[in-house]
Amino acid sequence: MTHQAELARFIHFFETVSKDNVGTLAELYTADAFFKDPFNEVHGHAAIIKILEHMFTQVDEPRFVVTRFVLQGEDAFIVWDFLFRLKDRGHAGQRIHGASHLRFGPDHKVNYHRDYWDAAEELYEKIPLLGRLMRFLKRKVQA
Numbered sequence: 001m002t003h004q005a006e007l008a009r010f011i012h013f014f015e016t017v018s019k020d021n022v023g024t025l026a027e028l029y030t031a032d033a034f035f036k037d038p039f040n041e042v043h044g045h046a047a048i049i050k051i052l053e054h055m056f057t058q059v060d061e062p063r064f065v066v067t068r069f070v071l072q073g074e075d076a077f078i079v080w081d082f083l084f085r086l087k088d089r090g091h092a093g094q095r096i097h098g099a100s101h102l103r104f105g106p107d108h109k110v111n112y113h114r115d116y117w118d119a120a121e122e123l124y125e126k127i128p129l130l131g132r133l134m135r136f137l138k139r140k141v142q143a
Contacts, residue, residue: 006108007069007076014064014080022052030111037115048113059084061093076102082117 010028013021026045035041035048042048055062061084068079082096098117105111 001108003071003074003076003104003108006104006110007071007102010076010102010110011066011069011078015066017052017062017064019053019056022049022056025049025052028110029113030105030107030109033109033111033113035113035115038117058087059094060087061085074104076104078102 006028013025013028017025025048029045029048031045032043033045033048034043035051037051040051042051063083065081065083066078067081070077078100080098080100082098084094084096085092086094096117098115101112101114101116102110103112
């Protein structure tokens with residue numbers, strides 16, 4: 001395998017992840033892989049799998065769509081949209097725009113995964129009461 005082939009496998013996994021296949025994530029990451037997003041910072045397969053399993057309990061119809069990617073050496077940068085429906089909040093679909101920085105180890109597996117997305121804009125502003133407060137604060141600090 002090469003980093004290019006593993007990146008393709010990684011993208012395919014996240015674009016097709018389901019409750020039934022989330023455990024196969026361990027094939028893509030090193031055993032001690034680091035993962036960080038705006039809410040989590042963990043190490044290892046079990047902890048990363050737990051985050052994805054939790055995603056399926058929190059939202060309906062979650063799916064990732066990768067729109068761009070770049071691979072240079074051992075580092076990859078992926079731009080994605082996360083599409084989902086909030087549970088108990090009607091049927092309106094939601095979208096979070098984000099990006100991930102990945103680093104591959106010598107075995108071509110991911111040993112570093114950091115997600116970047118604006119939790120305030122992409123999530124908090126969409127929650128009715130909290131959203132009003134976030135938009136108010138945003139207006140106050142804008143020049």
